[in-house]
Amino acid sequence: MSRCDVVKEVLLSLQKQIISIETNRTSLSETDTRQGLINPLFRALGWDFSDFESVKSEVRHKAFNEPVDYAFYSTKDQVRLILLLEAKKFGTNMGAKSIVKQICEYMGEFGVQWGIIADGNKYVLYNSRRGVIHLTTRNS
Numbered sequence: 001m002s003r004c005d006v007v008k009e010v011l012l013s014l015q016k017q018i019i020s021i022e023t024n025r026t027s028l029s030e031t032d033t034r035q036g037l038i039n040p041l042f043r044a045l046g047w048d049f050s051d052f053e054s055v056k057s058e059v060r061h062k063a064f065n066e067p068v069d070y071a072f073y074s075t076k077d078q079v080r081l082i083l084l085l086e087a088k089k090f091g092t093n094m095g096a097k098s099i100v101k102q103i104c105e106y107m108g109e110f111g112v113q114w115g116i117i118a119d120g121n122k123y124v125l126y127n128s129r130r131g132v133i134h135l136t137t138r139n140s
Helices: 004-024 028-044 098-110
Strands: 055-059 068-072 081-085 114-118 122-127 133-137
Touching: 004 028, 028 081, 068 098, 081 098, 098 114, 098 122
Parallel strands: 081 114
Antiparallel strands: 055 068, 068 081, 114 122, 122 133
16 A cells, blocks of 8 residues: 555544544543544654654753654654644644744744644644645544
8 A cells, every 4th residue: 555545544534533523522632632633644644653763752942841742853863853743632723822832932942944733633834934834634
């Protein structure tokens, strides 16, 4: 099965799961959101969460007390940090000023061009040089 087929299959599965969560008004914690919705998508995209050199969790920068949820590296030898992801619990308003400020500050402090805020359904991609892109797993 090609990577595209795997991603498509996972997206369809996540879409069904999200519909069920919304229909049943299930409340998810941030940890549940990460494990059940965000991690499966990034695994399908090729990121190996058991490879602690290319994906790190709870990464702190000396300027911040709070860690960023995920840091993705370009190579296994950590040559370059390429993406930060800040997870929020399912249904969070990711347009809230405090959340946008949080990811922007992380990107600035780490010197990273790309950052994502995600709640498992909505993914807001920030480019420090270009602005913001909104991606949604399921239109709600």
